[in-house]
Amino acid sequence: MQILEEVKDCKTIGISGHENPDGDCAGSCLGLALYLRKMMPGARVDVFLEPLREDLYNNLPGADTVITNFRTDLEVYDAFIVLDSAKDRISGAKELFERAEKTINIDHHISNPGDGMVNYVNGSSSSACELVYEVIDHDQIDTDIAQNLYVGMVTDTGCFRFSSTSRKTMQAAGELMTYGFDFPRIVREVYFEKTFVQQRVLGRALSKAKSCLGGRCIVSKLDHLAITALGGVGKDVEGIVSALVSTTGAHCAIFAHERSTGDWRVSFRSNQIVDVSVIAQHYGGGGHIRASGCTIQKNRDITIVIQEMVAMIRGQLKAADELPDDPE
């Protein structure tokens, strides 16, 4: 892959990724930045991202160099590289990208049209970090670069569980592991750990869960008061719907939580058969076949809306002949 040949004569390079940066976004930006700083010591390489979550900040070498206010004294960068995103989701970096002399876009989202003058978009790749690994010279990788790329692969593959995980992913991750960073601790901190408040909110959601359609659909909801009473805020419900769908016999799960505005955010997950994107779209939301979401306005009765959603899932399961006894 010759894509980095494009920047070899550049003196100033900007790098950015999507808003609300996750492990893959931040890991790919920082991994590539550390690599370019090493390979091109005369060049200036600036990374622009929204502030990183604490667990990522603590585990991604170079995180302290990220420019989080998107301010720079440079009018125009010689090259600007966007990773793990199209240009429409890079918040404050969009103008810098559009003004740059040369633009490069590297991404693994199939929906990305390729927003750079040079593009490397591969929808079958597990992560942007796997793509960065492909385009850099492996002889120049060091521990800090390896750690950044490893974090992105771990987080975007759900710890090497999702179907996007390939032999190539595992081979790259296996190679990166040999650089000697403390991967058990890092994986625990960036992937498995929850705050005490998040654990208690999860526990509340699990204890309130209902089993529908003979155990094929698991449903739970938390109103705003239930979350705040445990000291939680909106982001503390992340991961709850995944926990619900990890129930033996479940095809899918629905989790709804009330926002401070009174609106309800509903998340769907599906293991197989059920296409939850259709259900989210019916309510004005969107997403993928196996993961989607929508917002229900506060003037609607959420209990009745969820009953309608379960009825739609019943229809899909019956059509697929997966509900032979049609239990209530």
Ligand SMILES: [Mn+2]
């Ligand atoms: Mn990604």
